[in-house]
Amino acid sequence: MRVVVADDVMLTREGIVRLLKDAGIEVVAEAENAPGLLREVRLANPDVALVDIRMPPTHTDEGLVAAQTIREELPQVGVLVLSEYVEPTYAMRLLQEHPERVGYLLKEKVFEIATVVDALRRIVDGETVIDPTIVSRLLGRRRRVDPLAELSGREREVLELIAEGMSNRAIAGRLFVTERTVEAHVTQIFQKLRLPESPDQHRRVIAVLTFLRT
Amino acid sequence: MLIRSAVTRLAAVGAGLAAGLGTLAVAHGLERRTTYVEYSVLALTLTLAAGVALIIAGLIVSLLGPAAQLGDLALLAGLVWFASVWVGWFKGPPWVRSVGMLAAGFLFPLLIHLVLAASSGRLHGVFTRILVVSVYVETLLVAVGLAVVRDPFFDPYCWANCTDNVFLLRSMPSLARAIEAADRWFTAVAAAAVVMVCISRLVIDSGPARRAFLPFALAATLLSGAVVAHVLALRRTPLEDPSAPTFRAIFIVECMAAVVLAAGLVWATVRMRARRRAVARITASLGQVPPPGSLGAALAQAVGDPELEIAYWLADSQRYVDAKGNPVANLAKAPGRTLTGLVRDGRPIAVVFHTAAVPDLEPAIGAAVRLALENERLQAESLAQLAQLRASRIRIVETGDAERRKLERDLHDGAQQHLLALSYELRLARAQAESDGDTSSARLLTAATRGAQEALGELRSLAHGIYPAILAEAGLATAVATLAETALLPMEVLAAPDGRYAAAVESAAYLLVAEGLDDAARRHASHVTVDIVQDAGRLIITVDDDGSDSSSKFVHLADRVGALDGRLMVGPTRLRAELPCG
Numbered sequence: 001m002r003v004v005v006a007d008d009v010m011l012t013r014e015g016i017v018r019l020l021k022d023a024g025i026e027v028v029a030e031a032e033n034a035p036g037l038l039r040e041v042r043l044a045n046p047d048v049a050l051v052d053i054r055m056p057p058t059h060t061d062e063g064l065v066a067a068q069t070i071r072e073e074l075p076q077v078g079v080l081v082l083s084e085y086v087e088p089t090y091a092m093r094l095l096q097e098h099p100e101r102v103g104y105l106l107k108e109k110v111f112e113i114a115t116v117v118d119a120l121r122r123i124v125d126g127e128t129v130i131d132p133t134i135v136s137r138l139l140g141r142r143r144r145v146d147p148l149a150e151l152s153g154r155e156r157e158v159l160e161l162i163a164e165g166m167s168n169r170a171i172a173g174r175l176f177v178t179e180r181t182v183e184a185h186v187t188q189i190f191q192k193l194r195l196p197e198s199p200d201q202h203r204r205v206i207a208v209l210t211f212l213r214t
Numbered sequence: 215m216l217i218r219s220a221v222t223r224l225a226a227v228g229a230g231l232a233a234g235l236g237t238l239a240v241a242h243g244l245e246r247r248t249t250y251v252e253y254s255v256l257a258l259t260l261t262l263a264a265g266v267a268l269i270i271a272g273l274i275v276s277l278l279g280p281a282a283q284l285g286d287l288a289l290l291a292g293l294v295w296f297a298s299v300w301v302g303w304f305k306g307p308p309w310v311r312s313v314g315m316l317a318a319g320f321l322f323p324l325l326i327h328l329v330l331a332a333s334s335g336r337l338h339g340v341f342t343r344i345l346v347v348s349v350y351v352e353t354l355l356v357a358v359g360l361a362v363v364r365d366p367f368f369d370p371y372c373w374a375n376c377t378d379n380v381f382l383l384r385s386m387p388s389l390a391r392a393i394e395a396a397d398r399w400f401t402a403v404a405a406a407a408v409v410m411v412c413i414s415r416l417v418i419d420s421g422p423a424r425r426a427f428l429p430f431a432l433a434a435t436l437l438s439g440a441v442v443a444h445v446l447a448l449r450r451t452p453l454e455d456p457s458a459p460t461f462r463a464i465f466i467v468e469c470m471a472a473v474v475l476a477a478g479l480v481w482a483t484v485r486m487r488a489r490r491r492a493v494a495r496i497t498a499s500l501g502q503v504p505p506p507g508s509l510g511a512a513l514a515q516a517v518g519d520p521e522l523e524i525a526y527w528l529a530d531s532q533r534y535v536d537a538k539g540n541p542v543a544n545l546a547k548a549p550g551r552t553l554t555g556l557v558r559d560g561r562p563i564a565v566v567f568h569t570a571a572v573p574d575l576e577p578a579i580g581a582a583v584r585l586a587l588e589n590e591r592l593q594a595e596s597l598a599q600l601a602q603l604r605a606s607r608i609r610i611v612e613t614g615d616a617e618r619r620k621l622e623r624d625l626h627d628g629a630q631q632h633l634l635a636l637s638y639e640l641r642l643a644r645a646q647a648e649s650d651g652d653t654s655s656a657r658l659l660t661a662a663t664r665g666a667q668e669a670l671g672e673l674r675s676l677a678h679g680i681y682p683a684i685l686a687e688a689g690l691a692t693a694v695a696t697l698a699e700t701a702l703l704p705m706e707v708l709a710a711p712d713g714r715y716a717a718a719v720e721s722a723a724y725l726l727v728a729e730g731l732d733d734a735a736r737r738h739a740s741h742v743t744v745d746i747v748q749d750a751g752r753l754i755i756t757v758d759d760d761g762s763d764s765s766s767k768f769v770h771l772a773d774r775v776g777a778l779d780g781r782l783m784v785g786p787t788r789l790r791a792e793l794p795c796g
Contacts, residue, residue: 009627009631011631011634011635011638012631012634012635012638015634015635015638019638054626054627059623059626059627060683060686060687061687084626084630084674085683085684086674087684087688087692087696087699088696088699089684089688089692089695089696107630107634108634108637108667108670108671108674110634111634111637111638111641137699137700138699141698141699141700141701142701142702142703142704142705143704144704144706144741213695213699
């Protein structure tokens with residue numbers, strides 16, 4: 001797998017690169033700001049770009065904007081955004097235009113290299129990746145009338161994995177059940193939450209996240 | 215040229231009236247028809263009426279009006295008005311007829327000068343000044359030229375005076391005729407220009423100035439019409455014939471122009487005096503403690519100028535403010551408007567921006583009005599200081615926010631990056647220990663890694679508490695939604711506008727919701743509802759809960775809301791703020 005890494009802090013960037021190389025992933029280029037990232041991505045045409053959300057000049061959402069540009073320009077290149085922000089707003093912004101082949105992980109996960117590598121592989125496979133911390137925060141939200149109370153324990157688990165961007169097959173693998181069982185759960189969940197069931201796995205992520213946020 | 219003292223003015227009046235009476239005598243004693251007055255009673259009456267009206271108007275304006283020189287002009291015009299009759303005094307002394315010839319030409323420049331200077335006593339605008347001066351100069355040149363070369367005896371088109379010119383140096387009939395023809399065309403063009411100036415003034419001037427100018431515009435139009443018609447009539451009939459209907463009609467219109475002009479002068483003077491008296495009286499019409507701006511309104515009414523503005527001078531900050539303390543931009547001169555500076559005890563207190571139809575407002579404003587103005591100025595000064603204070607409160611809040619934001623960024627970019635690097639080193643060390651088979655070190659390093667992770671999490675929530683980056687990034691609605699996601703108790707957002715507001719407004723609204731939420735949690739509420747609506751330029755934020763009664767004062771919040779000129783209402787289980795949001 002060929003990856004471009006963009007982070008303005010050299011210490012972090014070199015750490016990531018080294019860990020990725022140790023994990024057998026080919027880092028084809030590095031960048032320390034958004035224009036540099038776009039240049040390297042256009043040149044190297046990698047499988048995935050790993051992008052820090054905060055980069056110069058304002059250190060707010062330059063990485064996110066660059067990620068959207070990459071998805072727009074080069075649909076075959078996936079993007080994994082590393083972010084300090086737990087707010088789902090940013091993850092939703094990333095998903096809005098091109099929900100496939102994108103991922104949003106919290107920055108603190110970066111040195112749990114297995115998590116990062118797993119996310120990269122899922123993105124290359126065409127999945128969506130949303131950090132479990134964000135999903136569990138949304139699921140744990142206090143509500144006066146909680147529609148999630150209607151779900152069984154297993155359905156809640158499935159919902160969580162859907163929100164994290166997993167495909168039915170991946171969910172089945174994770175929960176040690178058949179894909180058909182997962183499909184049945186999904187139908188149940190969408191009925192109970194009165195959500196229109198979408199055949200598109202990526203749109204499904206957006207629908208669930210939007211539901212959990214309101 | 216202008217008559218200064220009252221004695222000479224009275225003498226001028228006497229001379230004018232004598233001239234008028236003489237005109238009557240001339241009209242009666244004539245056996246040759248060389249003036250208009252002897253052809254009809256109407257022409258005689260109008261001639262006398264116009265001349266006498268100009269003289270009386272001149273007297274009234276010079277004695278009662280603010281612009282004495284305007285009155286002198288009118289007096290002079292009244293005298294010159296009768297000159298044409300004296301030219302036709304058939305058996306009169308030659309020098310009287312010759313002087314009459316010389317003087318009669320000056321009637322036109324005097325009348326247009328009066329018309330264009332009438333409403334304010336001065337000529338406004340470069341073009342107007344050039345126009346009037348050039349007509350005077352041309353008239354002088356023509357009068358001198360004709361006096362020197364025109365021998366009436368050799369003039370085939372002479373009618374009023376065909377015998378006398380005592381100034382004649384050398385008779386040059388063709389040159390005299392050329393001068394006369396050139397003079398006619400020049401006069402016609404000048405008359406058209408006067409009408410244009412009048413029209414442009416009616417278009418440009420503001421309401422009161424336009425109304426004040428109307429009678430003079432009418433006089434100018436009548437006069438110019440008569441002049442142009444006269445030139446055209448002479449082209450057809452070179453010999454002027456007072457018995458011909460065309461020439462008689464033209465003469466009557468000219469008389470009417472003079473009468474209208476005189477009446478307009480008297481009317482303007484009377485109105486101006488009435489207004490100045492009204493200005494002097496306005497303090498009586500104001501109450502004990504008039505609200506800011508009422509003095510300006512009273513003055514506007516007294517002057518009859520709804521657009522009148524007063525700007526008060528603040529010596530401390532060297533600027534002008536209105537009655538409410540708002541800064542006044544440079545009061546530029548506009549057509550038909552003028553500035554009057556007002557001084558009290560030697561210090562400037564205000565300038566009044568008003569219609570030029572009421573010049574010389576300054577002496578009309580008496581001590582009582584000045585005292586009232588000084589009071590209003592002091593009030594405006596304290597209002598201006600209040601506005602400055604308010605601005606500085608907002609600045610303090612904004613500076614505080616900016617510093618919090620910077621701190622949040624420093625935590626992110628500094629401490630967090632170092633913790634990340636540390637966590638990375640710890641992982642490397644653990645991997646090394648594991649490969650070396652040092653299990654106890656590996657365990658310790660695992661615990662240390664977890665510690666570093668927890669520190670990162672705490673740092674993140676600390677930074678968020680210092681300043682929620684999402685507020686500046688995505689706005690109030692998103693930030694409040696995020697608050698709802700992480701709240702310890704159910705929080706329902708009924709409404710939150712998606713629009714962006716000033717940073718200070720957004721942070722005040724956000725803090726209100728956050729503090730209301732914290733307070734509700736302390737009072738064991740089971741849920742909180744947040745409602746944010748925008749209504750009539752105000753952002754209204756309401757936080758309700760079902761907990762026990764609150765005893766919090768929300769001092770910090772009240773300061774923030776106060777700085778924004780908003781209102782904070784603290785109820786037992788309700789927190790509500792109204793913030794002006796433009």
